[in-house]
Amino acid sequence: MAAWAERLAGVRGVLLDISGVLYDSGAGGGAAIAGSVDAVARRPHSSVCAEHTLICVFVPRLKRSPLKVRFCTNESQKSRRELVGLLQRLGFDISEGEVTAPAPATCQILKERGLRPHLLIHDGVRSEFDDIDMSNPNCVVIADAGDSFSYKNMNRAFQVLMELENPVLISLGKGRYYKETSGLMLDVGGYMKALEYACGIEAEVVGKPSPEFFKSALQAIGLEAHQAVMIGDDIVGDVGGAQKCGMRALQVRTGKFRSNLGTMVKLRMSLPIVYRKQLF
Amino acid sequence: MAARRALKAVLVDLNGTLHIEDAAVPGAQEALKRQAILQVQMTNTLRAASVMVRFVTNTTKESKQDLLERLKKLEFDISEDEIFTSLTAARNLVEQKQVRPMLLVDDRALPDFTGVQTGDPNAVVIGLAPEHFHYQLLNQAFRLLLDGAPLIAIHKARYYKRKDGLALGPGPFVTALEYATDTKAIVVGKPEKTFFLEALRDTGCAPEEAVMIGDGLSPRGESGAGLLVSPSAFGVFQKVDGPVTELDRKYRAADEEKINPPPYLTCESFPHAVDHILQNLL
Numbered sequence: 001m002a003a004w005a006e007r008l009a010g011v012r013g014v015l016l017d018i019s020g021v022l023y024d025s026g027a028g029g030g031a032a033i034a035g036s037v038d039a040v041a042r043r044p045h046s047s048v049c050a051e052h053t054l055i056c057v058f059v060p061r062l063k064r065s066p067l068k069v070r071f072c073t074n075e076s077q078k079s080r081r082e083l084v085g086l087l088q089r090l091g092f093d094i095s096e097g098e099v100t101a102p103a104p105a106t107c108q109i110l111k112e113r114g115l116r117p118h119l120l121i122h123d124g125v126r127s128e129f130d131d132i133d134m135s136n137p138n139c140v141v142i143a144d145a146g147d148s149f150s151y152k153n154m155n156r157a158f159q160v161l162m163e164l165e166n167p168v169l170i171s172l173g174k175g176r177y178y179k180e181t182s183g184l185m186l187d188v189g190g191y192m193k194a195l196e197y198a199c200g201i202e203a204e205v206v207g208k209p210s211p212e213f214f215k216s217a218l219q220a221i222g223l224e225a226h227q228a229v230m231i232g233d234d235i236v237g238d239v240g241g242a243q244k245c246g247m248r249a250l251q252v253r254t255g256k257f258r259s260n261l262g263t264m265v266k267l268r269m270s271l272p273i274v275y276r277k278q279l280f
Numbered sequence: 281m282a283a284r285r286a287l288k289a290v291l292v293d294l295n296g297t298l299h300i301e302d303a304a305v306p307g308a309q310e311a312l313k314r315q316a317i318l319q320v321q322m323t324n325t326l327r328a329a330s331v332m333v334r335f336v337t338n339t340t341k342e343s344k345q346d347l348l349e350r351l352k353k354l355e356f357d358i359s360e361d362e363i364f365t366s367l368t369a370a371r372n373l374v375e376q377k378q379v380r381p382m383l384l385v386d387d388r389a390l391p392d393f394t395g396v397q398t399g400d401p402n403a404v405v406i407g408l409a410p411e412h413f414h415y416q417l418l419n420q421a422f423r424l425l426l427d428g429a430p431l432i433a434i435h436k437a438r439y440y441k442r443k444d445g446l447a448l449g450p451g452p453f454v455t456a457l458e459y460a461t462d463t464k465a466i467v468v469g470k471p472e473k474t475f476f477l478e479a480l481r482d483t484g485c486a487p488e489e490a491v492m493i494g495d496g497l498s499p500r501g502e503s504g505a506g507l508l509v510s511p512s513a514f515g516v517f518q519k520v521d522g523p524v525t526e527l528d529r530k531y532r533a534a535d536e537e538k539i540n541p542p543p544y545l546t547c548e549s550f551p552h553a554v555d556h557i558l559q560n561l562l
Contacts (some may be wrong), residue, residue, distance in 0.1 A: 185419060186422050
């Protein structure tokens with residue numbers, strides 16, 4: 001226990017990944033991961049966790065604790081409003097203003113740089129781009145389009161890039177895959193690489209594990225990196241990315257976690273996933 | 281130059297010949313027709329000299345039957361087992377590995393996989409098949425690969441030309457699957473070494489006993505409409521004992537220095553290449 005207290009000394013806030021930590025997306029809105037609802041809402045933890053869904057490190061009620069909480073997600077198939085609505089229906093205590101997501105961050109970048117995007121996205125996130133000038137595109141924005149990753153849509157994005165003298169490809173995250181209730185699903189990363197390969201260019205990534213993204217989440221709760229812990233299921237995107245920024249990070253064995261997966265990310269501090277009593 | 285060994289087999293590249301009907305430039309059609317006729321004459325000569333001939337080409341949507349018919353129209357008198365395509369290479373690999381492939385290939389290529397078990401797949405074979413590159417099917421392939429199935433790519437062309445402009449080839453989708461699963465595809469088409477070794481396999485010849493005659497047309501090509509044809513780009517002639525690439529002499533003269541080893545010889549034209557063989561290597 002002492003070792004734990006030492007490792008987590010000085011932590012004043014938590015960045016929480018959403019997909020794979022709090023819930024798995026899927027048909028009918030997806031499903032909460034057992035125990036996560038209570039853990040966030042600081043309600044007394046209910047009975048026993050099923051062994052295969054050992055989830056949350058923090059039994060204690062995050063929001064009642066002095067810890068600051070920020071949701072830091074790469075979700076790019078749904079708007080923040082839709083995502084938050086969904087999570088609230090699953091019983092989570094969460095609001096739009098508490099979420100750092102890649103679409104709004106991208107919009108800021110587009111405006112700052114005078115970029116007008118051709119969007120390769122799922123309709124569910126389109127509303128996040130309502131304010132953006134999309135006439136005469138001079139760049140392509142790719143997000144987790146899911147079923148909208150048809151050959152036709154990919155080809156159109158490819159053709160737009162090939163016609164630009166200075167092709168710019170912005171990718172909302174670069175995850176390899178994520179977990180839905182039906183199983184593992186290809187994420188935006190592969191499709192981003194497909195366009196990079198086809199056009200001979202390199203994409204700019206907005207979202208985890210980009211340091212700017214983590215910094216903006218930290219800024220939102222007024223903390224420095226060393227004062228925060230990131231909790232996620234993606235060893236590279238969540239854990240690796242956060243640690244590179246100077247945060248501590250915990251990986252949970254839910255979501256896309258696969259124990260036999262090799263990884264190139266060297267964790268300076270790899271904490272075991274455990275069921276813990278009050279830490280704070 | 282390596283010590284000379286008796287020549288036993290010749291691989292003849294078909295890409296240019298096959299594109300006669302597709303050639304957009306009128307002059308190119310004539311030149312290609314002439315080349316085809318010469319190829320036929322020369323290969324007959326080679327056969328008469330007991331040299332085995334194999335006609336090779338990258339294709340992902342023409343079965344051997346289709347190719348045979350096309351070639352017969354050009355008065356090529358060849359038999360099915362003298363043709364070796366990238367599809368053949370894929371099938372051979374599937375049989376060697378004893379796997380059951382999920383076939384993401386054009387329907388017209390399916391005849392080349394007759395007899396191959398595809399139920400309960402534990403491998404993925406991917407060619408140029410835009411109709412199969414939608415999310416659901418790629419996701420199925422992805423899950424197979426994540427479970428350890430091998431990924432066999434006919435080739436990794438980035439794009440090809442269609443009437444409506446450029447279109448994504450299989451390469452980008454292979455790349456997507458490689459990235460998502462953190463694995464590497466086995467690429468079986470030209471200019472991979474595997475392709476040439478497989479083409480030679482049933483001739484019983486070692487690479488040192490064979491030569492490849494490439495005419496430099498669309499080396500990374502996908503068979504299909506609208507590819508660049510260059511009637512004057514003939515005759516790079518190279519021993520098949522290292523990485524082999526076809527060079528388009530007119531458009532990439534400097535390329536000879538880029539490959540290692542350099543071509544055994546660069547000839548003016550296909551007939552010159554064959555003359556050289558007949559005079560020096562038999």
